[in-house]
Amino acid sequence: MRIARGGIFDVFNLGFLTFITLIMLYPLWHELALSLSSMEEAMRGGAFFWPRSFTLDAYRMVLGNDYIWVAYGNSIFIMVVGTVVGVLLTAMMSYPLTKEEMPIQKWILVLVLFTMLFSGGMIPTYILVKELGLINSLWSLILPTAISAFNIIIIMSFLRTLPVELEDSAMIDGANPVRIFFSIVLPLSKPVLATVSLWEAVNLWNNYLQALIYLTDKSKYTLPLMLRDVINGQVTARMTGELTGSSVDSVVAATIIVALIPILCIYPFLQKHFVKGAMLGSVKS
Template identity: 40%
Template sequence: MNFRMQKADIPFRIVLYGVLLIALVIVSFPFLYVLFSSFATTHEMNTRGFFLLPKVWSLDAYKYLYFNDLFTKSIQNAVYITVLGTAINMVTTCLMAYGLSKSWLRGRKTLNFLVVFTMLFAGGIIPQYLVVKELHLLNTYWAIFLTTAITPFNMIVIRSFFQNVPSEMEESARIDGCGEWRLFWTIIIPLSMPVIATFTLFYAVQNWNTYFTAILYVNDPGKWPLQVFLRQLLIVSDTGLELTAGGYAFGPPVKMAAVVVGAVPMLMIYPFMQKYFNQGMLLGSVKG
């Protein structure tokens, strides 16, 4: 019986793997094109037209970026925003999620409603900009950190995970004299590592790809994160970026190389976080 069932599944699996293979090619082809084009020469990209593998392999595009001060500074800014911003995101999100997960918290339903309300209706860009301006946070990274400190969806999923922690474990800790802060940091957080790792990855990707908020609040080119620099690089004819750096000329491969550098760090981190990803999402979505 099992043999017949497996044999009957063969056509379905062939179709399934075929569809997945086609999807893989569609998704990976643009990235491979950008990756290989970054190793091409400017002359080849300007004269050859569309191609996948370059005839002449060159590192000139990456050397240009290496000697470009604005690019190296934007990398440092992106790392700074990602590390500190993700830490702020996770601390504020976990603290709020833990508080709202407690049924004894006064006003809990009202606060939960306000969180959900922000997912449906936003205050708008202009009011938010005016608030940031009045707080004298323009042209500072705090304008980015504070306006994106908590994502409501992430908070709700983490809150649901905290609600699944057995109440008997918390009561036992309190009987042993464990305070609320100690309970949170030494018991709840270690038990919640799958969901914390998952949303740390979410927030890290969000901060690494910071673009709109940086354009809105940061005007100093020396404080631009990588994604804003990349945007300026792609429209280099309208900017003051130098067309030469370290003796290497700017050309189309430089744009491709910048895209690769911007994408690779997150692609390298994801495999190490993948084992927590599915587990964290499933555990956090058991209860609403």
């Protein structure tokens, strides 16, 4: 009887999760099908699962526009440099906070946790960025959010699981703390660093609000701002005038798909580290 009940639950659970997965994936699949549809079929609207009158005109239009390549370059620069800078600085701050012998270690940790509850707000942050001369600079999307208090806690939890004997042995061999950090701690922390890197990369790639506030020159626009212009018709009207085979809807859908490709490509490479890094350090024996 228990097996029968368990089997029914498993079937119901699998069906329910499959249904939820399809609901979550359909909007993306619909945009893909819409981007591959012709102008007449895209304008019909409605729900459909496969491209209507298959065509690549929308992608030729989007990829042939210089605006998207400028936004792509800016977004890739922000994601790559911002992820490297953010993860490195976060790890460098997390490592000494795991040492009980560090002076005022607890007070510094309290200040870090304080920032998770309270922040200066949008206006003080804008004034600070302006006084630093970062307005209309790509660095305005990197430096203000380089260190995250939440990521510090995650990395600290992982670093506490590393054997202290490794560092002691390295110190006996004459290694200084900097050498220990870069040669021992960082290589052993690849799972948690991959996890934090993925979070940083996704946040930087999708950063719309800060880009909207700090960037004014279109040559500095990122993909979220470019998508805004496309959806609002500021770009699609000119683009669709150059190629009459696609509608505005199919161009918008193609732009969305093109903007998602880099993030979708990153996940498979970091997935194994992501699961391990999220779990290690959360449970102690």
